[in-house]
Amino acid sequence: MNSTIALFLLQDGVINGAIYALLGVTLVLIFAVTRVIFVPQGEFAAWGALTLASLESGATPGTALLLVVLGVSAAVVETIRERASMRPARLGVMAVRDVAMPIALLLIVSTIAPTKPALWLSVLLTLALVVPLGPLVYRLAFQPIADATVLTLFIAAIGVHFAMIGLGLIFFGAEGFRNEPFIAGVFPLGPLMFKGQSLVILAATAALLAALWFFFEHSMLGKALRATAINRLGARLVGIPTRATGRIAFALAAAIGALSGTLIGSLTTISYDSGFIISLKGFVAAIAAGLASYPVTVVAAIGVGVLESFAAFFASAYKEVIVFSLIIPLLIWRSLVTAHHDEEEE
Amino acid sequence: MKEFSSAPLLWIAVMLGFAALPILPGVPDFWITLWDYIGIYSLVAIGLVLLTGVGGMTSFGQAAFVGFGAYVTAVLTSHFGWSPWLTLPASLCVTGLAAFVLGLPTVRLSGHYLPLGTIAWGICVFYLFGNTEALGRFDGISGLPPFTLGPISLIDSRAAFYLIWCCVLLAIVLSGNLLDSRMGRAIRALRGGTQAAESFGVRTAQAKLTVFIYAALLAGLSGWLYAHVQRAVSPSPFGLHAGIEYLLMAVLGGSGHVLGGVFGAAVVAILKDHLQSLLPKLIGADGNFETIVFGVLMVVILQFARQGLWPFALKLLPAPKPRRIEQSAAPLPRRAVPEVGSPLLQVEKARKVFGGLVAVNDVSFNVKAGEIVGLIGPNGAGKSTTFNLLTGVLRATSGSILYRGQEIAGRPARDVAALGVARTFQHVKLIGRMSVLENVAIGAHLRGSSGVLSSMLLLDREEEERLLREAAMQIERVGLKEHMHKPAASLALGQQRIVEIARALCLDPALLLLDEPAAGLRFGEKQELAALLSQLRSEGMSVLLVEHDMDFVMNLTDHLVVLDFGEKIAEGAPASVSADPVVLEAYLGGVE
Numbered sequence: 001m002n003s004t005i006a007l008f009l010l011q012d013g014v015i016n017g018a019i020y021a022l023l024g025v026t027l028v029l030i031f032a033v034t035r036v037i038f039v040p041q042g043e044f045a046a047w048g049a050l051t052l053a054s055l056e057s058g059a060t061p062g063t064a065l066l067l068v069v070l071g072v073s074a075a076v077v078e079t080i081r082e083r084a085s086m087r088p089a090r091l092g093v094m095a096v097r098d099v100a101m102p103i104a105l106l107l108i109v110s111t112i113a114p115t116k117p118a119l120w121l122s123v124l125l126t127l128a129l130v131v132p133l134g135p136l137v138y139r140l141a142f143q144p145i146a147d148a149t150v151l152t153l154f155i156a157a158i159g160v161h162f163a164m165i166g167l168g169l170i171f172f173g174a175e176g177f178r179n180e181p182f183i184a185g186v187f188p189l190g191p192l193m194f195k196g197q198s199l200v201i202l203a204a205t206a207a208l209l210a211a212l213w214f215f216f217e218h219s220m221l222g223k224a225l226r227a228t229a230i231n232r233l234g235a236r237l238v239g240i241p242t243r244a245t246g247r248i249a250f251a252l253a254a255a256i257g258a259l260s261g262t263l264i265g266s267l268t269t270i271s272y273d274s275g276f277i278i279s280l281k282g283f284v285a286a287i288a289a290g291l292a293s294y295p296v297t298v299v300a301a302i303g304v305g306v307l308e309s310f311a312a313f314f315a316s317a318y319k320e321v322i323v324f325s326l327i328i329p330l331l332i333w334r335s336l337v338t339a340h341h342d343e344e345e346e
Numbered sequence: 347m348k349e350f351s352s353a354p355l356l357w358i359a360v361m362l363g364f365a366a367l368p369i370l371p372g373v374p375d376f377w378i379t380l381w382d383y384i385g386i387y388s389l390v391a392i393g394l395v396l397l398t399g400v401g402g403m404t405s406f407g408q409a410a411f412v413g414f415g416a417y418v419t420a421v422l423t424s425h426f427g428w429s430p431w432l433t434l435p436a437s438l439c440v441t442g443l444a445a446f447v448l449g450l451p452t453v454r455l456s457g458h459y460l461p462l463g464t465i466a467w468g469i470c471v472f473y474l475f476g477n478t479e480a481l482g483r484f485d486g487i488s489g490l491p492p493f494t495l496g497p498i499s500l501i502d503s504r505a506a507f508y509l510i511w512c513c514v515l516l517a518i519v520l521s522g523n524l525l526d527s528r529m530g531r532a533i534r535a536l537r538g539g540t541q542a543a544e545s546f547g548v549r550t551a552q553a554k555l556t557v558f559i560y561a562a563l564l565a566g567l568s569g570w571l572y573a574h575v576q577r578a579v580s581p582s583p584f585g586l587h588a589g590i591e592y593l594l595m596a597v598l599g600g601s602g603h604v605l606g607g608v609f610g611a612a613v614v615a616i617l618k619d620h621l622q623s624l625l626p627k628l629i630g631a632d633g634n635f636e637t638i639v640f641g642v643l644m645v646v647i648l649q650f651a652r653q654g655l656w657p658f659a660l661k662l663l664p665a666p667k668p669r670r671i672e673q674s675a676a677p678l679p680r681r682a683v684p685e686v687g688s689p690l691l692q693v694e695k696a697r698k699v700f701g702g703l704v705a706v707n708d709v710s711f712n713v714k715a716g717e718i719v720g721l722i723g724p725n726g727a728g729k730s731t732t733f734n735l736l737t738g739v740l741r742a743t744s745g746s747i748l749y750r751g752q753e754i755a756g757r758p759a760r761d762v763a764a765l766g767v768a769r770t771f772q773h774v775k776l777i778g779r780m781s782v783l784e785n786v787a788i789g790a791h792l793r794g795s796s797g798v799l800s801s802m803l804l805l806d807r808e809e810e811e812r813l814l815r816e817a818a819m820q821i822e823r824v825g826l827k828e829h830m831h832k833p834a835a836s837l838a839l840g841q842q843r844i845v846e847i848a849r850a851l852c853l854d855p856a857l858l859l860l861d862e863p864a865a866g867l868r869f870g871e872k873q874e875l876a877a878l879l880s881q882l883r884s885e886g887m888s889v890l891l892v893e894h895d896m897d898f899v900m901n902l903t904d905h906l907v908v909l910d911f912g913e914k915i916a917e918g919a920p921a922s923v924s925a926d927p928v929v930l931e932a933y934l935g936g937v938e
Contacts, residue, residue: 037458141645148648150458151404155597156648158406158590163641169633280469287462317477320469327466328451335456 007192009309015198015267016281017305018205019045022260023282024289024297025212026253031291032229033249036142037154040161042279044257046168046272048130049265051258053177055122060110062171063129068106070136071098077140098136105129119182123262127255134254135247137164143243161276168272176274179265201263208256209298225249281308281323288330290337352666364511368504379503382575384608384615385510389568391595391607392517393561398593399601399654400525401557402537403453404461406589407468410448411562413475413584414441415569420487420579421480430493430574434567441566445559453554468586475581486580493574506575513571514608517564520802521604524560527801527810528787528794533557535777535788542775544759545737546768546853547792556798587637591618594644600654602779609656614640668831669783671818675811678793681766681854683886684750686716690857690888691736696745696755698731705731707912708745713857713905718879718889720899720920723909724932729892730772732909733861736890737769738762749857764792768850769859772892774842778835782826782845785834787817789852820848825874840866844875851882858882860891864898876902900924908932 023041030038047063054061075098079086109125117125141160145152183196216222228235228245236242261270264278285301304323311319350357368378390408398404418440419433448467455463476484493500493509500506524530532553535543540550573579582588591614599610621636629635647654684690691713698706706728713719721729734740736747738759747755754762768789776785790813796806821830824844829837834845843863850858864872872895879889879902893899899906899920906923908916910932916923923929 037462144649148652151461152648152652154458154461155404155593156645158593159641159644159648161641162587162590162637162644166633166635166638166641170629170631170635170638173631174633280465283462287459318473320473321477324466324469324473328463331455331459331463331466332451335454335459 004191005313009313010306011192011194011198013306013309014302015201015305016308017302018201019260019264019278020282020285020304021298021301022205022208022256023279024285024301025209025294026256027279027282027286028289028291028294028297029212029225030249030253031286033225034138034142034146034246035150035153036157037150037291038253039154039157039279039283040137040164040275041253041257041282042275042277043161043164043168044130044134044254044275045261045264045278046270046275047133047172048126048258048261049179049270049274050168050172050177050261050272051126051129052122052179052262052265053270054172055109055113055117055125056180058114058116060106060113061126061129062168063126063133064102064106064109066167066171067129067132067136068099068102070133070140071102074098074136074139081144102132119180126262127258130258130261131251131255134250134252134257137254138246138250143246146242146246165273165276168275172272174271176269176271177265178269179262181266182263195267197263197266201267204259204263208259209294212294221248277320281305284323284327284330287327287334290334352663356663361515365508368507375503378507380615380619382503382506382510384612385507385514386568386572386575387592387595387611387615388514388608389517389571390565390592391599391611392514392521392604393564393607394592394596395599395601395604395607396521396525396533396557397561398596399603399606400537401533401554403554403558404593405452405464405558405561406461406586406593407448407464407471408561408565408592409584409586409588410468410471411441411445411565412569412572412588413471413579413581414444414562415566416573416579416584417475417481417487417569419570419573420490423491423574424487424489425480430491430570434570437570438563438566441562441569442559445562446555449555449558449562453551453558464589465586468589472581472585475584482580484581486578488578490573490577490579492577500574503575506571510571510575513567517567518604518608521564523802523804524798525604527806528791528796528813529553529556529798529801531780531784531788532791534780534784538775538777541739541759542771543788545739545763546788546849547760547763548788549760560798591640594640596654597644597647598654600656602653603656603660606654606656609659610654613655617643669781669814671815672811673815675808675815678790678812678816678854681856684715684856686714686886688715689748690715690750691890692746692748693732693736694746694748696732696735696747697743698728698735698740699743705912706735706742709907709909709912709914711907711914711917713888713890715856715888716883716886717904718883718891718902720903720906721890721892721909722894722896722899722906723915726911727909728912729909730861731912733769733859733892736762737767737859763853766854766856767859768853768855768857770843770846770850770861770863772861774839774846776834776842776845776849779833781831782821782834782837782848783814783817783830785845786821786848786852787813789820789849790816790854793852793854817848817852820851821845823851824848824878838866840868840871843867844871847875847878856888858887858889860889860893862892862894864893864895872898896924 026041027038030036051061051063075094105128137160141156142153145156181197182200185196187194187196216226224240225245225248227240228242232242281304282301284304285297288300289296308319308323311322367373390412394405394408415437418437419430422428422433422436423430452460452463475481500509532543532548535548536550536553543550595610595614596607598613599606618636621639625635626632689712694710695708696706697708709732721732723729731740735742738757738761742755745755746753749765749767794809794813796809800806818830821827824847826841826844834842837845843866847863864875867875876898882889903920906918906920907914908923908929915932916926916929
């Protein structure tokens with residue numbers, strides 16, 4: 001291996017690492033606010049990439065219909081579950097937000113899609129379709145058991161992963177897609193050649209991380225989310241609606257997921273089941289950071305990306321084995337440093 | 347046979363009817379094949395019930411062990427021409443070894459890190475199978491021989507049926523026996539956290555590894571059967587998705603019930619069979635759409651029936667008969683009681699520092715054999731920390747703690763227990779779903795010696811009767827006889843504290859450490875407790891207790907040690923301590 005290959009592998013690793021960083025940071029965010037270890041985060045990325053791919057090919061993306069299905073389900077389930085305390089105003093909100101808006105969105109998208117909209121419009125539509133799915137998933141799966149143990153929430157997240165994989169297959173089919181790059185072409189930078197898309201990924205990741213930092217440090221909503229993360233009961237006592245913070249966390253997760261999907265869609269082929277492995281790598285980073293620290297997650301994610309790209313060069317068949325076996329020592333280390341809380345019996 | 351004891355006739359009828367299924371005319375082939383696979387899945391699910399529902403360790407990686415069992419027999423039969431029967435020990439050995447290697451780090455993971463760890467090695471093992479040349483990479487190995495019995499080949503699904511379900515029946519009986527034993531109680535105690543179990547001498551890390559390997563061996567057996575029924579192996583049935591399906595079976599059936607595993611396996615397999623033919627037609631495309639239903643099912647079960655569905659089925663059956671106590675069983679041998687008045691516990695300048703905080707500041711006191719010593723002080727005085735130093739839960743920063751002349755500072759909780767020091771907890775640590783009798787019997791863990799194998803084969807029954815008789819005696823002694831067979835969680839909190847005392851007495855201690863035993867008791871119950879403790883004292887037992895009820899303490903104890911801000915501020919007979927101005931100052935903020 002010479003230095004050119006090494007630099008190329010390094011570049012490749014850093015760029016994949018940037019995506020893992022986005023997913024890892026999201027996992028930390030969701031865990032902090034809701035205590036859900038949200039394994040299916042990668043599905044949002046896959047859905048983002050596939051939605052964009054459909055729009056690029058002039059077809060109506062499956063997510064448009066899926067949004068209607070999940071919206072109606074959430075409205076129906078919540079109405080039945082909370083029938084005793086249901087007020088007309090709340091019914092009205094749900095009818096508009098969960099039923100009318102998704103249907104309107106479906107109509108708009110199916111009108112615009114055949115015209116093969118411009119890239120920026122496609123990305124906006126992708127976000128408009130995927131972001132509302134986050135809170136819907138939270139309301140259907142996690143909100144009713146929001147106070148359960150971390151373990152119970154984790155098993156539920158695995159169930160959600162199973163369901164989302166199957167739904168992805170229905171609404172997108174088994175075929176894989178590759179998106180157009182945001183910026184085509186290759187740019188020389190010193191001894192290295194950068195793909196335009198790589199630069200977009202690095203810039204977008206940096207911008208998103210900065211935006212998240214600003215959100216958590218300087219906005220009231222961000223501070224409310226942080227308060228919930230530190231102490232749910234305390235947050236509720238000072239008037240922060242913890243239900244709403246859960247939904248907001250999931251909306252953020254879906255947004256970051258969808259954006260990362262649109263970013264990697266041109267680097268690799270994405271199909272309905274690609275998200276899992278990608279988000280698991282974000283996971284390795286999140287665990288290295290104890291599901292707690294955002295900066296450590298970013299550094300660890302880039303480390304995972306670089307390790308993976310070198311592993312792929314030296315032992316391509318075993319690259320997943322190498323990356324995932326890294327989790328075990330990390331977990332042992334985390335188990336040793338976290339104080340021993342006896343698990344409560346359920 | 348405990349699993350079937352509630353309605354033996356019903357179960358015999360069910361089993362006979364089930365056994366007749368393959369020979370009844372008109373039963374379609376695909377039914378029998380389906381039930382063959384249900385049996386194969388059941389083995390894995392039973393293991394998972396023990397691991398997850400009973401032992402409290404959630405594993406998504408169980409399919410990997412099925413893979414080890416299947417690949418070993420596949421390689422030995424196809425490459426080396428072994429007979430499938432001969433490969434069974436090899437399959438189990440390799441699976442057991444793999445479980446030992448993966449289990450060592452896994453059982454040390456805490457909380458939600460443990461299931462995450464199983465996902466990690468679950469994926470690793472899948473890719474290892476898929477990338478190894480000798481295992482046929484992702485294509486796997488095909489053309490495996492079927493089981494044969496002399497001239498008869500068990501290639502037919504009807505013939506394999508009996509082999510598979512005999513294995514399942516064996517697994518049910520062995521697992522049931524294991525749970526209903528000394529080691530079984532130790533494993534069941536893991537769910538309540540390791541601290542209480544360790545305090546009664548259970549080696550919790552070993553108990554966790556034991557149940558982990560046992561669950562893996564059942565999965566390995568399942569893999570061995572699978573390889574020769576399917577007659578081909580490839581990595582995909584041993585991947586993470588299969589692991590998640592196995593966990594769904596255990597969650598669905600119900601954590602904690604061996605037969606629930608079989609029930610869950612049947613529901614998932616039948617559902618999968620129907621959905622795989624129905625959904626593609628409905629949707630108009632091919633694919634594994636059943637994952638949607640399974641995923642939703644998992645979430646719904648967690649939302650509405652966290653104990654699974656089998657408990658609902660159990661409600662339809664007659665309640666199991668309470669465990670009979672064999673009154674004729676020989677009593678357990680007792681520890682020699684130390685001579686009354688001899689020094690039992692000598693605490694010399696014990697110190698505990700947490701970071702910059704000195705929680706216990708060079709505290710010294712003694713407990714003599716046959717006396718009741720009270721450890722009192724305002725909240726935050728360091729009483730519970732002192733308790734934890736004495737019982738090996740915390741390690742003293744400096745100082746010495748001598749018990750009958752032996753240094754016990756820094757020794758693990760289970761060693762201290764073995765020396766004859768038993769304790770109760772300020773926050774009750776009982777296993778709510780286990781009966782009072784079983785909870786109390788954990789206290790006698792160190793007075794028995796039966797291991798996993800002897801309990802599975804029922805070779806431990808004599809010892810078991812003696813242990814249970816001891817537990818029953820202690821329950822009677824503390825006055826809870828009528829509650830003996832109820833789940834511990836159904837008792838009032840005050841009564842649960844008394845159950846903890848019975849459990850501690852089961853250890854046959856020379857020194858009893860009670861952490862706020864009278865909290866939550868009514869006046870009459872407090873008097874009964876005081877009478878019990880006085881009687882224990884007259885039998886030569888020593889008691890050290892932390893308590894806030896001053897009447898209780900003053901009337902009962904021989905000696906009081908008063909702590910405040912981690913320091914001993916007074917010591918002596920109750921009457922002199924209660925008049926001590928320093929003590930009054932600490933409690934009431936000074937006397938005017």
